[in-house]
Amino acid sequence: MGLHAPALEERSAPVHEARGQRTEGQAREMVDAHGARRYTASPMNERDALLAWFDANARDLPWRRTRDPYAIWVSEVMLQQTRVETVLRYYERFLARFPDAHALASASEDDVLSMWSGLGYYRRARLLHAGVREVVASYGGRVPDDATSRRALPGVGRYTAGAIGSIAFDREEPLVDGNVARVLSRLRGIDTPLGRRDTEARLWDEAEKVVRGPRPGALNQALMELGATVCTPSSPKCLSCPITRSCVALASDRTDVLPVAKARRAPREVAMVAVVAHDAQGRAMMVRGEKALFGGLWGVPMREGRGAKTAREALREHAIDARLTREPAGHIEHVLTHRRLDVEVFVARLSSASAGTASASAGTGARAVGADDLASVGVSTLTRRILEMSDLTISRFQR
Numbered sequence: 001m002g003l004h005a006p007a008l009e010e011r012s013a014p015v016h017e018a019r020g021q022r023t024e025g026q027a028r029e030m031v032d033a034h035g036a037r038r039y040t041a042s043p044m045n046e047r048d049a050l051l052a053w054f055d056a057n058a059r060d061l062p063w064r065r066t067r068d069p070y071a072i073w074v075s076e077v078m079l080q081q082t083r084v085e086t087v088l089r090y091y092e093r094f095l096a097r098f099p100d101a102h103a104l105a106s107a108s109e110d111d112v113l114s115m116w117s118g119l120g121y122y123r124r125a126r127l128l129h130a131g132v133r134e135v136v137a138s139y140g141g142r143v144p145d146d147a148t149s150r151r152a153l154p155g156v157g158r159y160t161a162g163a164i165g166s167i168a169f170d171r172e173e174p175l176v177d178g179n180v181a182r183v184l185s186r187l188r189g190i191d192t193p194l195g196r197r198d199t200e201a202r203l204w205d206e207a208e209k210v211v212r213g214p215r216p217g218a219l220n221q222a223l224m225e226l227g228a229t230v231c232t233p234s235s236p237k238c239l240s241c242p243i244t245r246s247c248v249a250l251a252s253d254r255t256d257v258l259p260v261a262k263a264r265r266a267p268r269e270v271a272m273v274a275v276v277a278h279d280a281q282g283r284a285m286m287v288r289g290e291k292a293l294f295g296g297l298w299g300v301p302m303r304e305g306r307g308a309k310t311a312r313e314a315l316r317e318h319a320i321d322a323r324l325t326r327e328p329a330g331h332i333e334h335v336l337t338h339r340r341l342d343v344e345v346f347v348a349r350l351s352s353a354s355a356g357t358a359s360a361s362a363g364t365g366a367r368a369v370g371a372d373d374l375a376s377v378g379v380s381t382l383t384r385r386i387l388e389m390s391d392l393t394i395s396r397f398q399r
């Protein structure tokens, strides 16, 4: 059941001012039946209402305190598919370690992945690294301010280019992410499924129209913020929305059916074994993980399948000579975007010969990693969980 537009009474009000910035045009202040103040839009000033609302309600997030295109790029990549609360734990730490494009470009991939460790979707970090290296090689470390050059950088799609262009350079460049797609679908009554080519074209077209005008970066952020905090996937808070008057979904009582979701495939169930092969000092043998699943991060040997036989094969594949414990240590269920992994965790003790050469085993692609080394090695969340289950000293590293 969708929400109906609240009964609002118009009050003559001054142009809204916030953070010392006067918004252009008139945003009307409205008072609802309970005396609460709302900003609403006439068809002519939807943009103004959005900007006024954003100035008054935007969350104070660290990436909103900068116009540095490199920092904005980092934040936008981190925020893709990741919650703001999670990114808050990484963003400032990452920038403290790599404060500018030169610092990130000269870092090793392992260094970058270790700072990204736990954020997931590691391909993003690798592409950001490649894109920033290109900026240093071709543009002297300055992120290009023209959209075409930006779009040509590795890992910079239309969304990221638009975010950097509008927020850092104040260009009238549109962007559409999940939040913006939801707001625009409801606002304009777009009722074809998300993800379909015609729907995407329409959304970008609408985003392009609405971004034209003063403060395009703030406008794009207002749409994203509205989607994140007011026009939420379920039970949108239309009573607090600044653009109720022009919202087609609200007027037609379709806020609960728009946007039309794209058909999702159920994640594939995959049975896997993982083997924590350790030496007497509690160091575990780590190998490069499969790129498709773990972005090439270091992790313990894994293999699709079940049981001790598969676990031994996983060890053999990496030339690790170790004796398995009789029973698995336990099971972990781990959900990735398209797969649901059911991981059977085995523990194994390195043979004395292997243990003696563990630290010199780089030739096999495996390396012995102790608790002290873990902070400098990029490992996935799944690897952390596996190590914890194996109950080695190595699992008690600082998160």
Ligand code: SF4
Pocket (backbone or CB within 6 Å): 183, 186, 187, 230, 231, 232, 236, 237, 238, 241, 242, 243, 244, 247, 248, 249, 250, 255
């Ligand atoms: S844009 Fe979203 S929150 Fe605003 S009125 Fe429409 S459905 Fe409600």
